[in-house]
Amino acid sequence: MLPVTQAMAQQKRQYQRTTEAQRSKIAEWLDLTDSIPVFQGVNLMVDAVGPGWYAFGGDFLSTEVALEVNLLNRFFPVVEVGYGQTDATNEDSELHYQTSAPYFRIGANYNVQYKKKRPGYIYAGFRLGYTSFDYDVDGPPMVDPVWGGELPFHLTDIQSRAFWGELLVGVRAQVYRNFHMGWSFRYKVRFNVKNSPNASPWYIPGFGANDNNKFGVTYDLVYQIPWGKSGKAH
Amino acid sequence: MKSASGRLLVASVCALVLCMMACESNDCMLSSESYCSMAFVNGQGKAVKLQDTLTVSSTADVVIINRKLGATGMDVPLSYTALVDTFFLQYNSRLADTLWVEHQNLPYFSSMDCGTVMHYKLQGVRTTNNLIDSVRITDSEVTNMLKHNVKIYFTVND
Numbered sequence: 001m002l003p004v005t006q007a008m009a010q011q012k013r014q015y016q017r018t019t020e021a022q023r024s025k026i027a028e029w030l031d032l033t034d035s036i037p038v039f040q041g042v043n044l045m046v047d048a049v050g051p052g053w054y055a056f057g058g059d060f061l062s063t064e065v066a067l068e069v070n071l072l073n074r075f076f077p078v079v080e081v082g083y084g085q086t087d088a089t090n091e092d093s094e095l096h097y098q099t100s101a102p103y104f105r106i107g108a109n110y111n112v113q114y115k116k117k118r119p120g121y122i123y124a125g126f127r128l129g130y131t132s133f134d135y136d137v138d139g140p141p142m143v144d145p146v147w148g149g150e151l152p153f154h155l156t157d158i159q160s161r162a163f164w165g166e167l168l169v170g171v172r173a174q175v176y177r178n179f180h181m182g183w184s185f186r187y188k189v190r191f192n193v194k195n196s197p198n199a200s201p202w203y204i205p206g207f208g209a210n211d212n213n214k215f216g217v218t219y220d221l222v223y224q225i226p227w228g229k230s231g232k233a234h
Numbered sequence: 235m236k237s238a239s240g241r242l243l244v245a246s247v248c249a250l251v252l253c254m255m256a257c258e259s260n261d262c263m264l265s266s267e268s269y270c271s272m273a274f275v276n277g278q279g280k281a282v283k284l285q286d287t288l289t290v291s292s293t294a295d296v297v298i299i300n301r302k303l304g305a306t307g308m309d310v311p312l313s314y315t316a317l318v319d320t321f322f323l324q325y326n327s328r329l330a331d332t333l334w335v336e337h338q339n340l341p342y343f344s345s346m347d348c349g350t351v352m353h354y355k356l357q358g359v360r361t362t363n364n365l366i367d368s369v370r371i372t373d374s375e376v377t378n379m380l381k382h383n384v385k386i387y388f389t390v391n392d
Contacts, residue, residue, distance in 0.1 A: 093349040137343045139350055145267070147294045147313035153341055153350055197353075199343035210345075 040070035041227040043180075048219040050082070059088040060203055066220075073121075074114035080105040080127065084205025094140045101133030103206025105166070119174035120182075127166040127186075131205045134159055155198055162193040162204045172222060180222035189213045262348035265378045269309035270335060270354070272384040277367065281306055282388055286325040293320045312337055312354050312376065325365055333369070333386075334360045337376070353377050359384055 043066075050062030064082030071077070085100035107127035114121070134157045141150040165188070172182030190212055193201065201210050208214055276282045283304045290299040290308055298310055298321070312335060313319050321333040336357040343350055354376040359369045367387040376383055 088346065090346040093346060095343070095346050095349065097346055139343075142314055142341055142350055142352060144314035144352075146296055146298075146311040147292070147316065147319070149313075149315045151314045151339070151341060151352075153343075155341075155343060197340050197342075197355075200345075202343075202345050 036072065038071055039227075040073050042225045043068040043070065043076075044223045044225055045220045047082075048221055049217055050084075052219070060084065060086045060208065062206070062208075064206075064218075068109070072114065074111050076109040076111065076123070076125070078105075078107055078109060078125070078127075080107075080129075082206055084131070084203070086203045088203075096138045097135065097202050098137075099133050099135035099201070099203060099205065101131055101205045103129060103131035105129040105206065107166070109168075109170070120172055120180065122169075122171050124169050125167075125184075127168065129164045129166065129188075129206050130162070131207070132159075132161040133201075133205055135199075135201055135203075137199060137202075158196050158199055158201075160194045160196070160201045160204075162190065162201070162207055164188055164190045164192075164204075164207050166216070170218075170220075172220065178224040178226060180220075180224065182220050182222065184218045184220065186216040186218070187213065188216055262344065263351075263378045265380070266349065266351055267311060268352055268354060268376050268378045269380065270312055270337075270356070270376050270384065271307065271309045271380055271382050272386050273307040273382045274305065275385050275387055276390070277387060279385070279387075282390065284325070284388075285390070286329070289324040291322050291324070307382075309380070310335075312339075312352075314339060314341075314352050317357075323366075329364055331362045331364050331366045333362075333366075335384075336360075342377075351378050356383060361386070363389075365389060 045066040045068060047062070047064040050064055054061040062082055062084045064080055066078055066080040068076050068078040081102065081104055083100070083102050087098045089096045105127040107125055109123040109125035111121040111123050136157065137153075137155040139153040141152050143150045166186045168184045168186040170182055170184030172180050175181050188207060190204075190207060190210075193204065193210065204210050208216060274282050274284060283306050285304075287301040287303050288299055288305040288308070289297065289301050290310065291297045299305065299308055310321055317336060317338070319335045319337070321335070323331045323333060336359070338355040338357060340353040340355060341350060342353040356371050356374040356376060359371055361369050365388055367389045369387065370385045371383065372385055373381055373383045
């Protein structure tokens with residue numbers, strides 16, 4: 001009988017410890033939410049990798065701005081708007097591909113160091129991207145090797161659209177007062193792309209070269225818009 | 235931002251960019267031509283092997299198959315510009331059939347690296363009936379991914 005009583009007492013102590021731990025966690029959460037306002041400010045960002053890649057000889061030029069809301073220094077809903085374009089010619093195949101169109105992404109970041117009171121953080125996040133665009137392809141005439149004859153190759157105003165998702169991780173650090181910099185490393189998965197009977201797009205604005213999945217990187221130049229005291233807080 | 239961490243950031247980005255440039259791959263199809271693939275079957279729809287030699291030629295005076303023994307099918311090129319192609323199937327010195335393939339031509343852009351290729355959409359297939367009983371389109375899309383497009387039903391048994 002005695003061992004049973006001891007076991008029950010032990011279970012009771014364990015239950016008390018568990019509930020205390022849970023209470024502590026909730027209290028910690030409440031303390032955090034009580035100590036700082038939910039709205040912590042707005043960040044304006046531009047990506048430097050897109051223009052940089054093009055400047056160093058890349059085929060694609062992508063310019064992008066983003067607006068990010070800081071909630072509790074923990075959650076960062078973000079909207080990214082960009083313009084992607086290419087006007088490329090392949091020297092081997094002599095094909096010329098041209099397109100330019102805006103693209104949009106929405107998503108959020110989560111600051112994994114939200115408890116630390118310092119002006120920089122490490123984050124993980126996701127994006128959903130969409131673009132609708134037209135493209136042209138020109139090339140040398142197609143020569144029939146068996147039946148003879150040739151066919152000019154000009155495809156114009158082919159309509160397409162694409163929908164994709166991105167998972168990302170990144171870091172950001174303060175450079176000077178309200179200016180921050182940081183990079184994000186992204187894994188992109190194409191959910192859907194519209195092909196025509198005559199072509200599948202080679203370049204998708206905002207996504208990059210057409211593929212099922214790919215990696216991407218951004219280097220963000222961030223301006224923390226002063227908003228009450230929040231500009232100084234984090 | 236500390237200067238050391240700044241340098242680390244720049245180095246990380248450079249490494250990632252170089253890695254991504256190195257990882258770009260070329261996924262071109264092995265064949266840059268599209269062939270209409272035809273399977274030979276008997277009246278029950280089972281694959282047959284022709285006992286006679288088979289010679290296939292086109293109206294362009296091109297011999298596509300030359301005296302092949304035991305053929306189980308044939309892959310024929312279609313014209314880039316014509317809408318109907320005619321093929322002559324010579325089984326031996328005495329027997330022959332003529333096959334007409336109607337198609338829509340679809341110039342196709344694969345990618346900047348892989349170039350262009352002609353795709354087709356089959357509209358109809360007709361034939362004479364010496365050794366061939368009938369023909370049927372099984373997949374109307376002719377691309378450079380080889381797959382059976384037509385079944386040719388022969389009156390002979392295996």
